[in-house]
Amino acid sequence: MPKTFFSRIGASHILTRPSLASVAAIGIALAVTIAAGIFAEVQNRSVHLQSARANVAEQLGIVRARLEGNINSNLQLVRGLVALIATQPDIDQDQFGRISSGLIGNHSQLRNVAGAPDLVVRLMYPMTGNEKAIGLDYRKNEQQRDAALRAVNSGEMVLAGPVDLLQGGKGFVGRFPVFTENDDGTRRLWGLVAAVVDADRLYADSGLLDAALPVEIAIMGRDATMADKSVFFGDENILSQNPVLSEVVLPTGRWRIAAIPRGGWSAMPDNAWKVRLLMLAGGLLVLLPIFIAGQLYDQRRGHIRELRRRQVQMEGLSQRLKLALDTSKIGIWELNLDTGVLTWDSRMRELYDIPEWRDTSQYDVWSECLHP
Template sequence: MQEGNKIKIICTAVLCIAMNLLTIGFVEALIRWDAEHEERLLRDTLLNTGSIIGQEIQRKISDGRVLTESLHALLKATDYNTADFQEWAELLVQEKNGSSVVQLAKKGIVSNIYPLSGHEKALGHNLLADAQRSAGAVRALRSGKVTFVGPLKLIQNGAYAVIARKPVFRVANGIKEFWGFTIAILSVDQILPERIRRLEEQGLYIALEGDNPDSKNRPVLFASKGHKSATAVDMDIQVPNGVWKLQLGYDPIENKYYGLARIFTILFSFIISAFIFIQQCMVSVKQEQITFLNERLTKLSLKDDLTDIGNRRAGMQALEEHIQHAKMHNEKLSVLMFDLDLFKQVNDQYGHPAGDSILKHSAFCLNAAVRQTDLVFRIGGDEFLMLFPGTDVAGAISGARKVQAFLDKMPVTYDGEELSVSSSIGIAEYREGETMESLLNRVDMKLYEAKESGRNTICF
């Protein structure tokens, strides 16, 4: 394979590889863009959903304020008689189903609970004396307003809850005195919207952390199994007693069609590249074959079929090139025209096969007698053209005599008979500024003189 075609095929292979990489890279960029677009949409949706969840949590926590205020109003209306507490509490809890428990704490000690079942341990609990619970109670007492604490673990069952406390003051005989607390205990399980469960069922990861002013550690109110925070949306939920943290996580987006798109792209780009590469290789092979045939035809068109030396066309091309070289470099150039003596008689007496043998033998002898730089051409019939580059007429005469001497020593044997060969030779040296036609005309005239002068003659 020619060097040019090898380079072309290598360039084609590199181009095909580059095309594959560009195509795969482009499709991968589209997939990434689509995934990022889907992720942005999902994050926006989660932000909106988180905002709704926060509003629902805030609304349910605000029910604690309503419950404590309602209990206070009922106490005041009954002159702080708690005999009907169970009836009030039942109605209030049914109306505000976000609440799990309501309590009264006369003088800071829990005295009434609804519902009582499961909360018996809280009865008699002194909120102002408990080191772990007193801070929130004292804060409520000092502010005189509803105060929220938690989420914290209840002493009666260990569940997380938010506790709303309202300090109650009673005026008797013009003296304002502390009566106790109205309390609403809001279970975290009931505060959490049902929407959170539905999101979890859809494959999202949810985590909710509370904010307990009485503790350095943030309590985990809810966390999905296998929660991943690397790809998540975080937001704050403002509650009366602080800031809760909501986190909505999701798995990295991987559309099921992305894999198919990648496989299709790789196969498609490979097939197209292979097709282009094979086609280019075939074209290169065809071009090489055509070049080889053209070179072969060119050689054949410049070669004499009988003697296997250059023909007239090749001789004229070589002469033109050497004339140009002689002009450019101011060098000598001599031209010799060689013609076999009595060649027609040989053909007539022995036949054309004998003549062909003499011609082939003469071509061999001419090439053997001259230098490697000298050129020999058969320009027609029994006529040969010889070029002597860098040689003046004296050097050409010496070469011509060598040719004649070689022919004398090397007779032709045909059909068991030796046939002697002699020649007439005309010589001309190139003159500066002379054309090829002029030079050929002069050497042809010298050949004619040699033939007119007799056999085995050289004229110059």
């Protein structure tokens, strides 16, 4: 029995260069991913800065409220003494001391209270430690004259400071003009009542000196004048670090108060790397499927090109085979050894003189046609 041999075209892995479409798709996806990452980074930092500024503003508001409340409460205590002197202008040292002793205590930051009839200090509480201030004439003292005359001319309390005190240390001096009423209803200047608020106690009781305070604070506006830009508490470098600003409202004037986080602003959010890793994971989830799809697309195109090339080759072989068969006048038959199915072409039917209508799919048909 003649033997026949067959060759079978199998699928093979075809390596192709990435197509322009795949490269473009990956490039666009990569650009979008990078842009989204940059946007997320900027947004994360913006949210972090806003949150940090909100926290600083909250802490600053607490300190500002304490500072404002302490200053105003101290000065309000002295207003009662001023009202009493206006009705009893002949007050002496003993009376002045008894009344003032109730004002100065652990509940306030008042350091001393002085009375200056005719603008000369003659009344003082406590006297101990403040003896140097007795006899001070505000009109002749260059350091205190302007503030004293400003209080007299305006008829309102004037807060000065912080100033270096004769007794040592620093303090804020509130000067209250005291007027008495004449019989004809006109007002006459009695003098001044000066109250010294201890600066260190004020800062400490307002929380400015608390080591656990999470912000750094600077205060400016000496003598409660907003036009004065000099810093009298804290580091002036705070003003150049984009601080959170607020104002301390005083009975006459204002202080400007600025705050930044302790150690300065942090440009790097605590969750920066977490966000970056999430963006990286998201980018991979976007790029990887596009890359794989591009590879599959390129492989499919490569397979299609290879199949077309082999189809052309097969068609050429078929044409040559047909030409050879037609020329040689031979026939072709094919037997499936597993199923026993026999296939003949028309030339084989002609050679064996088998009509077209007869079934030639069985082996017996061929064996019967052989010579005995």
